[in-house]
Amino acid sequence: MTRLLHLSDLHFGLERKELVDPLLDRVNGARPDLVVVTGDLTHRGRSSQFARAETFLRRIEAPLIAVPGNHDIPLYRLPDRMMQPYLRYRRAIAANLEPVGHVGRLRVQGVNSVDTMAWQRGVLTAAQMRRVTEGIDPDCINIVAMHHPMQQRPEVDKALMRGAPQALALFELQGIQVVLTGHLHVWSAGAFLPPEGRGILQIQAGTALCARETDRQNEFAVLDFEGPELRIERHVAPMDEPGFRPPELLLFTRADGGWRKVVA
Template identity: 40%
Template sequence: MTRIAHISDLHFGRSDPELLAPLVEALNEAQPDLVAVTGDFTQRARRGQYRDARAFLDQLDAPWLSVPGNHDVSLDNLWLRFMRPYARYRKHIASDLLTVHETDDFIAVGLNTVDRFRVQRGKVRWMQLRQACNLLTDAPGVRVVLAHHPFEQDADVAKSLMKGAEAGIEQLAECGAQVVLSGHLHRWRTEPFLSSKFGRQILQVHVGTGLSTRLRGQENDFALLDLTIHTADVTRMVARGGRFAFAGRRTFRFGDGGWRETGDQATAGTASKAGSFSSEGRETPLEKETMS
């Protein structure tokens, strides 16, 4: 089983400093195989904000994989935005804009969906998508894609869906992607894709903001995904009482009809407990305390 911790929209420069240490602690206690960061490390792509973001990443015990978000290119420095949009991201976070992490059990591929000519709306880059499909096709284990902008969103979202989203998710389904992680909206959503031809072939997980004070009616959160080829447990962790606490878990199984939910395992007795969760015998400090 593979465990991925999914965080997004940290927005250093407009982050809650009191949540920084609890987020690092929760991520390290969870002992993930990978921390996936789906963009918006910074609020205004300034050097100090990038330095803070890098200092956060350097505290993580697990390897991490990232993609940029629309806030990670300069808004007010137009020369930098149009001529060297990713210079600071490349210097402080990741030199590549198509990122890959691969083990014997899973592959994760990160896509850059930022459009420097739009403030918020993203776009699918078809050359990059073809490269991702070459990596995903016939890859052993679980196949995961990271993107800042979602490929599908609820009807009440005011932001425009990124350009090429529907065709992009169809292509990802055809080349074997199983899970897509995204952010951008500062809201939680986890379910199979519903609006596309191959929708249920891919499970989508949007998380809100891990650290930002720009809350849009939801709490700061992140996700823990415990994955196999045929199953996905998606646990939501939210900021409560100075810690990131368990707020529910949804379980999905993959079959001939794609991903289907098999039930919510959250209970009133565990919903207020902070900490992380085990997979395949991994025991966290919280579980040791609970069991003793």
């Protein structure tokens, strides 16, 4: 079994401060083989916020990879946004904006889906799609991790990432099996699976630490991969409760070639 832990949308600068230590305790207590953080480590991309995010990540004991989110580049300093949008991110988090994590039979390809010319909407370029597909390892479960979702429910009021439909079709054709995203602060796992199953399982994280009351809860997920089976623990901390509840369990299988949710 290989254990991956998925965090997203930490939003340091608007974080739920009393949840920081309980979150770290859960993350380290899960003993993951790899932690994947899919963007929005900060709320406004400020140096002080990156310093808090860096301190948090350094307290995680497992290997870790992260990709930027749209909140991780300057909002108000337009020259910085245009000329050096990732300067603070690179200094505090990582120089590589599209890292690769490889543990057991999992290969995780980070992708920077931020569009510096837009505030919220992301973008995937043809060059990025090509890099992802060229890096596919036929002996691994190939996972893509990025900030912006590749599909959204009709009620979502944010624009879908540019290039998402083309990338989704290409990734599924070439053998990507799991996509990890964030951005919407709404949990979703398997929401876009048709009854007959499909080659890609999309897992969209909620926000791990953002204190915005309209989010109603914070959460993260632990993913256990074993053969064709995937066991997900969803850890939820409602805003009106002091910490995390016992995890909710979900099961998926790709034993027949396409991902399907297992109903107990």
